[in-house]
Amino acid sequence: MAEFETIRVSTKGFCDIINITPQLEGVLSKSKIRNGIVNLFVSGSTASISAIEYEPNLIRDMEEALEKIAPKDKTYHHSKTWHDDNGFSHVRATLMKPGLSIPFRDKKPLLGTWQQCVLLDFDNRPREREINVTVIGE
Amino acid sequence: MAEFETIRVSTKGFCDIINITPQLEGVLSKSKIRNGIVNLFVSGSTASISAIEYEPNLIRDMEEALEKIAPKDKTYHHSKTWHDDNGFSHVRATLMKPGLSIPFRDKKPLLGTWQQCVLLDFDNRPREREINVTVIGE
Amino acid sequence: MAEFETIRVSTKGFCDIINITPQLEGVLSKSKIRNGIVNLFVSGSTASISAIEYEPNLIRDMEEALEKIAPKDKTYHHSKTWHDDNGFSHVRATLMKPGLSIPFRDKKPLLGTWQQCVLLDFDNRPREREINVTVIGE
Numbered sequence: 028m029a030e031f032e033t034i035r036v037s038t039k040g041f042c043d044i045i046n047i048t049p050q051l052e053g054v055l056s057k058s059k060i061r062n063g064i065v066n067l068f069v070s071g072s073t074a075s076i077s078a079i080e081y082e083p084n085l086i087r088d089m090e091e092a093l094e095k096i097a098p099k100d101k102t103y104h105h106s107k108t109w110h111d112d113n114g115f116s117h118v119r120a121t122l123m124k125p126g127l128s129i130p131f132r133d134k135k136p137l138l139g140t141w142q143q144c145v146l147l148d149f150d151n152r153p154r155e156r157e158i159n160v161t162v163i164g165e
Numbered sequence: 166m167a168e169f170e171t172i173r174v175s176t177k178g179f180c181d182i183i184n185i186t187p188q189l190e191g192v193l194s195k196s197k198i199r200n201g202i203v204n205l206f207v208s209g210s211t212a213s214i215s216a217i218e219y220e221p222n223l224i225r226d227m228e229e230a231l232e233k234i235a236p237k238d239k240t241y242h243h244s245k246t247w248h249d250d251n252g253f254s255h256v257r258a259t260l261m262k263p264g265l266s267i268p269f270r271d272k273k274p275l276l277g278t279w280q281q282c283v284l285l286d287f288d289n290r291p292r293e294r295e296i297n298v299t300v301i302g303e
Numbered sequence: 304m305a306e307f308e309t310i311r312v313s314t315k316g317f318c319d320i321i322n323i324t325p326q327l328e329g330v331l332s333k334s335k336i337r338n339g340i341v342n343l344f345v346s347g348s349t350a351s352i353s354a355i356e357y358e359p360n361l362i363r364d365m366e367e368a369l370e371k372i373a374p375k376d377k378t379y380h381h382s383k384t385w386h387d388d389n390g391f392s393h394v395r396a397t398l399m400k401p402g403l404s405i406p407f408r409d410k411k412p413l414l415g416t417w418q419q420c421v422l423l424d425f426d427n428r429p430r431e432r433e434i435n436v437t438v439i440g441e
Contacts, residue, residue, distance in 0.1 A: 029201050029302045031270065063305050064342050064404075064437050066202050068268050072218040072280040079397040080348040084380035085390065092373050092394045097230050104222035114223065118230045121217040125280070128202075128266050128404050130344050130437045132307065137435045142348040142401070159275045161202050161268045163301055163439055164305045167339050167440045169408065204340050206406050210356040210418040235368055242360035252361065256368045259355040263418070266340075266404050297413045299340050299406045301439055 028060050032160040034067075038074075038148035041099075042090045042119075046081045047158065048136070048143045054160050055134045063164015065136065068126035070159060073116035073150040075123035081143035093119050093149075116149035123147065131164070166198050170298040172205070176212075176286035179237075180228045180257075184219045185296065186274070186281045192298050193272045201302015203274065206264035208297060211254035211288040213261035219281035231257050231287075254287035261285065269302070304336050308436040310343070314350075314424035317375075318366045318395075322357045323434065324412070324419045330436050331410045339440015341412065344402035346435060349392035349426040351399035357419035369395050369425075392425035399423065407440070 103114020241252020379390020
């Protein structure tokens, strides 16, 4: 069996990390599929899905680690193409990839107590994001 | 339902980033499965699958970001094992992982307009790559 | 069809990289599902699943690359929250993500000869890890 949903999130961009676990739990609780995997995928090349212990200090650490990997203020070749100055956003998103598959049992995601599913929006402006949710199982 | 295909790609190695979206769209358009997820997985420890806005300037930015993370010219312990000098290739591939699952609807991948699916070949020589494609859904 | 298993692993933490391919092969060989994808997912925010050529020199290279990305001895904001000094563990895990989906055919994972599936435990102490295994296919 397969089911299809969409989670919509408003972001501030600039490495805005948003806890989407409540929305994910909502989708699974209403699903007819009890056990399986759920794939979350953001259609767009400047955002990613991952998991993190969602607490403000760690969110700052994650932002700083990504700033080291692909700094905002570096000049990127990509700027020559569109002049939109979000090369850092694209590099981070390609590195971390747009999707994540999470197992679930009895309609609940198998996340740890201190493990939340998050959208990371790396773009350099606020965005309205659509996350495609695909539930597969039985 | 599940279907199984292979996408074959010739690469130049050295962080050759190849747009495989046309091949992926070809597989999905011929599939009997209309909606679900498609898993792309490269069997080999020096390549990855991800998504990127496929334009030449951003490709250069991505190469430079990966060169910073795992430089080609560093001496890697791995060279002591096989003397093939591709430690940087392995490190990049393990970090970025060999696979990606992408949702599709009506036989089309849910990629953004400026989001292409790519093979990244990190090896230090040309390679013939096989990407295993698994289509799951209904 | 879907099947559900658990792989249990004892780790030493501190970027302990453990080959779980034998356990994965064991799960698939006993499965009633012949072809499909298998999702491995570690419930916990300081570990990841990836693939690597499992040989000791490359394992050291990988540890050094991750040490450069998120050094152990840096002071992380996360320490202010729990005083458990494992900010580096979380950052690495969020970057590399908690799961991986691998295709299999005839009950065997489609890994390359020099490509093993691994658990990377980034925490700063030994851990007993549970990896949730979800087999999807037919």
